[in-house]
Amino acid sequence: MKNIISKIKWVVLTTTALFLTTSCSSVLDEQPRTGFDPSFFSTKQGVEGGVTSLYAHLRYIYGQAYYYNSCLTGTDEYTYGQSADGNFKDADLSGAGTLDATSSRSDALWGTAFPNINTASGIIENAESAGVGSDLVAEARFFRAFDYFLLVQTFGGVPLDLGAGELKFNTSTSRTSVRNTVPEVYTKGIFPDLKQAITDLPETGRVTGGVTKTVARLYLSKAYLTYAWWLENPNNIPTYPETARTDPDGHDAAWYFQQAYDIATEAIANPGPFGLQKSFYLVNQAENDRNNEILLYADHTEDSELYNGGSLTYGSGGAPDNFAGWMVGWNYETMRSYTDNAQKNAVKPIWREASQALGRPWTRMAPPVDVFLKTFADKTNDSRCDGTFNIAYRANWGKGGKTWDKVYNANNLVVKDGEVILTFLNEDNPNVKYSDAGNGVGNIGAATIDGRADYVINPSAISRVKFPSLWKLGPYRTDNNGGLGQPNAGSTRPFPVAKFSELYFIAAEAAVKGATTTAGKTARDLINVIRGRAGVWSWDNAANSPKVQDNSEAMKSTTPATIDIKYILAERSREYFGEGYRWFDLVRTQTWANIAGEYRICGSGWNDHELKTYTRQILPTHYLRPIPQGQLDGMEMTEAEKDAYQNPGY
Template sequence: MKNKFIKISVCTLALSLLLGSCTDDILDEQSRTVYTPDYFKTEAGVIGGLTGMYAHLRYMYGQAYYYNATLTGTDEATWGQSADGNFKDADLSGVGNLNSSSSRSDVLWNTAFSNINAANGIIENASAVGISEALVSEARFFRAFDYFLLVQTFGGVPLDLGSGELKFNVSQNRTSVRNTVPEVYTKVIFPDLVTAVANLPDAGRVTGGATKTVARLHLAKAYLTYGWWLENPNNIPTYPETPRTDPDGHNAQWYFQKAYDIAIEGIDNPGPFALQPTFYDVNVATNDRNNEILLMADHTESSEIFNGGSLTFGSGGAPDNFAGWMLTWNYTSLVSGTTPAWTAKVSSVQREAAQPYGRPWVRMAPPQGVFNNTFADKVNDSRYDGTFTTVYRGNWDKTTLIGTNPVLYGANGIAVEPGDAIFSFLNEEPSQPIDFSNTTYNSGIGAGVLPGRADFVLPPSRISRRVYPGLWKLGPYRTDNAGGLGQPNAGSTRPFNVAKFSELYLVAAEAAVKGAATQPGKSARDLVNVLRARAGKWRYSNADNAVFIQDNSAAAVAATPAVIDINYILAERSREYFGEGYRWFDLVRTQKWNELAGTYTICGPNLTDVTPQTFTRTIQPFHYLRPIPQGQLDAMDMPDADIEAYQNPGYE
């Protein structure tokens, strides 16, 4: 099955409350509406169920509303100019109300339980049909994977879906009881992942599939997260209420040590996985599915069937990969003159299915602190350039509407050709004043003019909810554009990366900061510096759109603090994984959400909003758990008091 793409939509019999109408097509294209016990008693049924394990990732990763739930309201993202309630509610800054009906973590709840039930069916029946434990452990991995997401998001969740704990549900029972956080970790997450580590192969059956290494990463991360939960440094409440004690008698320090040890095992026994030589190599679309990627929600441009969505238009819903649209501003508002005096003007930067561009939805925006603090070093550290599109280049020649103009005119009336910079975000505030008067040359987006430059410019202090650097790392990529603009309105046909080998270094480093005994040469600083040294190596500059060979590793390593603390680990995690959906989980795990994201600064949504404003979020302790979705509560046939008690406190 190596390199095969998966065509399936997820629909399995889970809690009867979660049932919906859908169909699934496994690799042999046999369509089923639900998985039944008899289905899993055949080899084809088990393999089909495993196919669904991979396919279900598409319903979360790349699903933009769930993507919003993992980022908006953190120090990585706030609401953008075109945001609706899905995004404003999540920001907790007084423009919306996060509740059981508005929280888009419902995407996780509704997707994960269906997949968990399929995993239950596979695990129960696989041995009877002679399926190897290596294959069964794929189901164990995904069951633990989903429960780990759920317990971080909602607190304790049900292990009994209707037919008994961790049993394949065949009941139409419309009741549910939530287990506690320690029960979820010790009854399913830890044992499933330990078994998966023991039995999964070094190299996966499918590219980006379940392996020993990805299981080790998630086991280490689960130990780390549970250690934080036991320690509970800021007295964040849990639900269902339970003592912060471990059923197996271990303390937080024991789990931090286990997290360190397992992560180091993963680093020392990588199998076919490794760090890419540069940060650019990790994220450039021409190098997708590289060996730093441990797990991915895959897509393809070769077939709509195997892509899981149209290749010509985006549905704005799963299983399309449309997360990258959310942090893409409307760069098509940029204009250039048709004459040096700008007697007429045209849109010189067109929407294109290429990595620096993509489809603008402007639903989310990065606060200014991202550029002033997180990515303060834009010279030595390549991760700023390898994360954002900061220069927008003319591509009008790729459309027949205005492609007959070989030359247009930019700022200062200077001629620009296709491929030249039309607009640039400056790395820092310039020493010379920028002319924002736009008396002659009007960028169309409120950008300014510097003497001698043909490109319009915007300094960090004017980054706004409307105009901000785009998220290059998630930009689209097609090989079928045929020299034109391609299909920029379609969902991305790139994989959405779920887990990376690099995270093993940061999990081990965080565990070391929390007191784990370290091995020689593998202190928190040593581990962080592996990634910082890599970040100092350049082979290409996105800003210059040119090969750029530079090794700033020594400077990057020298800038690392002598003593690493949790805030520095979190800053490194943001530099490595900005905009990939990690941030809410990171801030909740470490209980740093309010400290690091309680305020943020940004300019407003209108072109005239050019003064940075600081906004305050109301992040209360109960917000560290998301609300149980209203659809779940409405579907349960239980006394009102029990339904009310099912909800996380604070969201009544």
């Protein structure tokens, strides 16, 4: 479905306010509220409630699947899947649709960020009179900068004045707006707030999941890095509103790259309670959620629908549900095996389950073939492909209440409950055999290999209808009670927003761009910390068994002597694949058209094994998303003024 957002007024937040408990210092106690006004922020309880709402707003951005689509579809990580509608086809820029101000789902960011910014400003202005300490104000400053940073990367220059003056809390119903320039947003809004937040935030969060000095340092270093690229503008990408690529404070790009490096390495040296997990698998293992590598997350829970922000039994397909993982799952339930060796009685061997390997499939987004042939080429030493995707689909009919003792699968061989029905192969096998009858082998156009009981799919046969699902974002419940659980509900896992590991990438990228490095922290040193960890295996998802293996030295020895931006971007994709980083990474480095201008994938039919190349028309104007049509429609401005407000090309 295409969505046009409702008219946005520069007014106070009208969503769910969440109150902080005074009796417990480790959790956020959420209670509904319909809106904020100045008197609300005049009390300590009001300020605390406003601060808690800043955390809640993350659910309307992270895990919101249509916004998730806007961060990934059209990059080298994802294209549109077989069941995609216009939201996904338009974002792909490959001719299947047209991205415009009504179809761009970056509207989810615009419509969420500005009310949150206004709430943060209300807290900042009223905290002193309410008798609230600088730590709570620092949290508000962090989130105001956080939202402005997302907005400026996505849309270019955006308004600092919501109707009451720059960075002022607004209660008017003003329906006019003036966009500030990119340098103004960074130097007036983002940098000052983050620097003050670093000073005033604690090393350990005030509450579980609360913001800290470390997460503020990560965002300041990343903002410096992004602004440095903007100043340098190596590929002459246009900005809007039009302005000179000069810094109001008189610094050049090199200065900002150095600042990014210095702050990122300072955070690495002073991690507080944060650090790297021992293996990549552990970072994303559902049972290990909220581990010390996750600096910030949009939280959910299976214990309460109120605190979860959505139903625990059936997902709505809208925020604040965490339903992003549905988009990147294919319809594995289509597979068929047989209860008889004559293959007369076809049955469903895999049932939809609330487990990290399965979940609710929507087939809206599909990874191109070269994700598996190039990005994740090394599947032997590097654990990250195995720790990112589900490539082995296992029978679970017992959980679905079926009592078969076995089924007949590929080559009419027996598979028992819990064993593998289908495998996406690590590399192309020339001995695979297809059948074009009906929907082909396994009812999904899979293949067989002599002697194997599982259906198989070569990497080059990955298509818009069948592909490895994203294990790292799969659902997890502790209340399945041995059954299938609630696979149609939104995920009750927290959606990761920021990770400690990114500090290494930020510092390495700044070093590649010329920052002076310190001993032991060259670009190669920093990347090798990440690559070394990627070589440590603690579990084998494909085999569903422990795997204690340390390939860290092999990983580090193959790192190039000289690191370049292309290599850093490839490593970032291996580390953060499918988490929503990719569009921002390619836009920041101005490499989007070069890296993602073409992709290869098979078609949308089950028996479609023909690999085709698709070309995207990524124009310089696409490096900014359009201002949402709903915003333009809601403003009291002339059509000429609205045209001037919109980004060029839309």
